[in-house]
Amino acid sequence: MSPEQISDLDWEKQQGLLPAIVQDAGNGRVLMLGYMNADALARTLETRQVTFFSRSRQRLWAKGETSGHTLQLISIEADCDSDSLLVQAMPKGDTCHLERASCFADAPAAFLGELDAVIAQRERERPEGSYTTRLFDAGVRRIAQKVGEEGVETALAGVIEDDAALLGESADLIYHLAVLLRARGLSLAEAIKVLASRQR
Template structure:
């Protein structure tokens, strides 16, 4: 905390909040030393309100808190990047982000939805039905979708290929969750392989 450039903006640092799962930018706030200390101590993202001249924890009235996962300062030490897990909409207008068209990682968002379906098992959900049928049935479905995707890649048009690829990705996410894994676990393997020779050939 002492290494940050608090003196540049009257003791305040802009804090960009990002959804840790989808990487979508959720909001921008400001932190002073006390707000940063409280954020680290409580695990809930807390800011300094310039209009109210006091600390405020996001969600203190709405309940839509931001659960802290990580904080990183930029190269100049005068801006913070906060990764958090939002518990409900971040924007006061009821949107996920204060930036309506902020890009995100939809595949990660879908993975989160699959995880909720696995926990909650809502009636009438296709994903719930897959989980209740068990891993063997889900794995069979992934195999079928894989074959259909391969065939579409050879004998069908682009729209058909994209449709089959989408089905394959979705069912693969369900299979990973059925094994207690997530998209992040598969991505971590890809990251570990990045830049490494593949089966004796050139790096990917």
């Protein structure tokens, strides 16, 4: 969505407010529901930090302005009636004031997105004793070598081993591929987008 499209939305239907459903852009989990007026939407697009209109305080508030747990905007899409918004964002910290990832306790998330987020965190923080840390410390060449090894083991398991072995080797291959992508500054989500684009 661009700033020029703000006036195209149906602001009159709900007295100048639109519900904004916030979804984690990494794993698809619904994080929260807030409300935006035209100013909050404009501020969100300008600053790339998700900003709402607080109905109780009657003012704009940027998510995380006190807690530091912000929502970095990825994209905003209006629904087919132009009277509600889907906000894709990357959360920094917990979204819920109860110190949960989502305000909806049991909101599902795509596991591959969660795995990718954990791997990205390991790359940033490099916790001692972590196998993922050791891989990142070894560098791209070693990670690529591991992907090659796991690919061969997966292929062999597909030909000469049982289903459990094939599934185990496949899991190892996906994990090491995710690490390789992250080491190159890429993500599983980007690879999945390429795959999805080939469905046509």
